[in-house]
Amino acid sequence: MAVSMVFIMGMLALVIDLGLAFLSTGEQQKAADAAVYSSGRLLPVPIGNTAKVNQIKNSAINYASLNGFEDLTQDDVILGKVRNGQYTEIKVIVDNSVPMYFAKIFGIDYLDLSRSAVAKLSPINRTTGVVPIGLTKEEIESRIANNNLTHVTLKYGVHGGSTSFFGALDLDGQGGGASDYRIWISQGYAGEISVGDILLEESGNMVGPTYQGFDERYNACTHFGAQVGGSGCTAEDFEPSCPRIVKVPVYSFGTDKKTVVVEGFAAFLLENQTNDGYITGSFLNMVSNGASSGNNVGEGTEGDFGLYNLILSE
Structure with a gap:
């Protein structure tokens, strides 16, 4: 009976706790996607414009909060791919600690999970x-x-x-x-x-x-x-x-x-x-609005004249 209970509790830990963790990662990914896509529409952002940088980061934090993740900080919002002195890409990382229930028997109280999303600018090649x-x-x-x-x-x-x-x-x-x-x-x-x-x-x-x-x-x-x-x-x-x-x-x-x-x-x-x-x-x-070429923003990119669509790249 004792051996059976250990096996049963282990299966419960695997099925229930890991199931909850899986559901959490899905919600985290949705929050990251929403934050990066919504705030990314403020791109491009001049690297030296602190007000604009803070605006886009705070926008990402706000959208993550609206999707149930209120612990995002500005360090979790990363701007990158500089072209002509402007950021053209944004990455949002959503971390979460999921409490375990049955897995506590094995000394596991929390499972730390991380999900991220990246959006980039891409030149428009078709539009109205x-x-x-x-x-x-x-x-x-x-x-x-x-x-x-x-x-x-x-x-x-x-x-x-x-x-x-x-x-x-x-x-x-x-x-x-x-x-x-x-x-x-x-x-x-x-x-x-x-x-x-x-x-x-x-x-x-x-x-x-x-x-x-x-x-x-x-x-x-x-x-x-x-x-x-x-x-x-x-x-x-x-x-x-x-x-x-x-x-x-x-x-x-x-x-x-x-x-x-x-x-x-x-x-x-x-x-x-x-x-x-x-x-x-x-x-x-x-x-x-418009259809993007899928190309990155950068020197030498054909059709890159400053009008962009925003696409999820990761």
Whole structure:
């Protein structure tokens, strides 16, 4: 009987206690995944910006707490993969001590378990909401290399005469003209645009529709007191969902000079316009909706122009 009881208690310890431990690891993994994915949408984060670093770490701690794990500390949230002075990856470690019941007979009071999750930024290669103005791959790569991404003239006016004039684009290939173009500026194109797509150059400079579409979009910002005299979203402080932020195609010219080939996408914060068709603003690094290429953020990665999706990598 004594020998049998030892065997029975051992089986109970194995089945019940280890079963509880298994359930705990499942909950830990869910908490780690939720924390890393939700807080990771704040990436990329400048390595020297203590406020932003604390914000993303505290966000991860908060999401872990909402999922039942309240003991996370900032040391459990690890930022990594620095590119251009910014963290592009986040790791969250969730530890837990699961109390044992039957296993106490064998001197095991607790079982320490650890689970983790990692999310990284990956360049977007297919998305909706694109606006019908953009820039060449050579231009943005040069700007990235020289850290010249703020207060940029993206679209020039009728008499610009500059090699940086990028013109208007026909996103659906149907030749919709001024009406569609204005809607695409103010609301973004509803269809999907992918890397490798061939787009037509839109005839004319679209000064009027550009002005109208910009005005609608810029004035729709409701953040940072924009509706009561405040600055609204700026390159330093912005909400990723703000209407002032547009997705622009990065392209190379086609062989016939009447078409462009999409090479990737960038995020551009509208800052100013003139009544003769000039648009200026700043490029941002940020997370948005769209399909990711799966590639890591880093020098030499094709299609990496600052617009990213967030994916779980571990």
